[in-house]
Amino acid sequence: MTRITLTMQDDAVLAEFRASKALLEGHFLLSSGRHSAHYLQCARVLMNPERAARLATALAAKLPHDLRRQINKVVAPAMGGVIIGHEMGRALQVDAMFVERPEGTFELRRGFSLEPGDKVLMVEDVVTTGKSSQEAIVAIDAAGGEVIAAAALVDRSAGTAEFGVPFTALVALTFPTYAADELPPELAARPAIKPGSRVQP
Template sequence: MTDEDVLSEFRASGALLEGHFKLSSGRHSAHYLQCARVLMNAERAGRIARAICQKIPRDLRGEIDVVVSPAMGGIIIGHEMGRTLEKDAIFLERPTGSFELRRGFAIDEGAKVLLVEDVVTTGLSSREAMQAVADAGGEVIAMASVVDRSGGDHGFEVPFFPLIEITFPTYAEDELPEQLAAVPITKPGSRAA
């Protein structure tokens, strides 16, 4: 799947939005990729998961014991990655602000984990999820996502396999361009920022 193929999937599902968005990272952007919309079609979600899986080297895929994703955004693509890899897929939640396993989910001590996200912007949520996996006894051996908007500044210490890298500019609250500041803010993400 080429970058243009991926963007076509986003456009076809109405998932490439323009406006003024406050991202889960707390940064602002004139563009938002609503992965929930692109993943709402199971066949499309499966295609995207298979395309991500093809980016992960075969030997590394063979080491994965379980797929873990953070709620909310990572659940669908994490589940589809589990299906593609024929591994269980579980998710982390933030009931009190910090990621934790719930619903009877557990990670075997020493289990090799593929952490899967929908969109990575700063990498903060992913790094917090990696810590939660380590606290639960697992070892994140690789990270994957549908979209990488980090510009390479994610801070991961494991191999990272995004399906597409997009560098829409993002801005801190105090550095908003006038044109963006004039547009009403939409907060589409799942986390309070």
């Protein structure tokens, strides 16, 4: 396996988001159902292949070495995790696939399959509550894989997301999020935008 050496400091990661106009301000309804004045549109930061490769290589370099060398599959939840999942597969030199929700529950489709004993990295673009990542891990386990690590470009959970395996994020951000009934007045005064969320406002 190719040695992975690229490291990035938090300010360098945020510079990538700003350069791609992926760090947005306003009133956003997140896929978790919570509200925020900030939104990271990872689809924008990942739309440039060279930038996506840099970020994935840096994230792969942060994985614990003992786990990194065991991983032989990458699985990401669709839609948000598809691009970073593919780039993580490239960085780790293993196959990458994704789970999706044809009937509301994550599953492997499109001919994707896992072999018993496959050591899987589950990767997301952004983790807020961790719910979709947890659901993806359940689907991976059901398909016969063993998730040995989880990763994300951005951890917005303030350290609260738990997956039962080591979790690595390229950068952790602590923009506050709010339930619908606890919005501050300045946020409540603005209409909520649903930027790529699976939850309808």
